[in-house]
Amino acid sequence: MQAQLSSFGRHLAAEKRHSPRTCEHYQRDLLRLAGWLVSAGTECWADLNGHQVRRYVAALSRDGLSGRSIARHLSSMRRFYQFLLREGWARDNPAIGIRAPRSGRRLPRVADVDQISHLLDARADDLLDIRDLAMFELMYSSGLRLSELVGLDVSALDLEAGNVRVLGKGSKERLLPVGRKAMAALQRWLACRRGLAPDTEPALFLSQRGDRLSPRSIQSRLARWGIQQGADQRLHPHMLRHSFASHLLESSGDLRAVQELLGHADIATTQVYTHLDFQHLARVYDQSHPRARRRMAGKTGAGSERRSDQ
Known part of the structure; x- marks a missing residue:
């Protein structure tokens, strides 16, 4: 076998x-x-x-x-x-026609805009914190996968044009914009990086040893950063990507653009973020619409029933 x-x-x-x-x-x-x-x-x-x-x-x-x-x-x-x-090693394909049991669709967890701002507005004074902030800013700015961030070389960055060239799934390349704050964090890191990396090392983000940073190291550094900044949930790299997609879709409503930026081959993969966006809109509706506001349980005795148009 x-x-x-x-x-x-x-x-x-x-x-x-x-x-x-x-x-x-x-x-x-x-x-x-x-x-x-x-x-x-x-x-x-x-x-x-x-x-x-x-x-x-x-x-x-x-x-x-x-x-x-x-x-x-x-x-x-x-x-x-x-x-x-x-x-010629088998007579048929025994898995054809067999389906997996259905399970509820699990929506990705995201941080809200205020949480992200609090996370990324933190001070970074030592070398590793400067590197970490540049990584986290870039992930949120451009919606990078963890593997895409790890694989970045310095040559992938174009600071003058404000973009980064990323190699995604299936070896598909895409060009992504980099936001103003991420650019500033990257410029600060690149100035520090010169003293850490040998001339032959192409990696953008380096460990203390001067070699390419590993995925596990990035995961642990982000979790540590979240604890230091008082985040109310454990932070992981994919949450930054999910937050990027959700916030962008919430502001623009352009599903196709979000699909291209995320590097999704199938738009159905991107559509999960429309569910997140609807959840946000539903909360705003419940809190804001005069005929959608929930009654106070102690005053009406009707629990949290919505008002009806009688």
């Missing part, structure tokens, strides 16, 4: 040109399936059938995986069996 998995990994990397991270996700999903098959007494990929796939889906659900995560596992299986069929 391992030989076929290894061949599939090479196929994804060499023929499909997927990123190492994507290949790792496929391998992890399929290794979990392989372990389940061995425990069930099956040691050949070709012996897997639709009934067993349904049992496996049920096992994943019992283990607490969401419908979305199970759907990803099924997608990995279908893709793997397409490869096995092509190579």
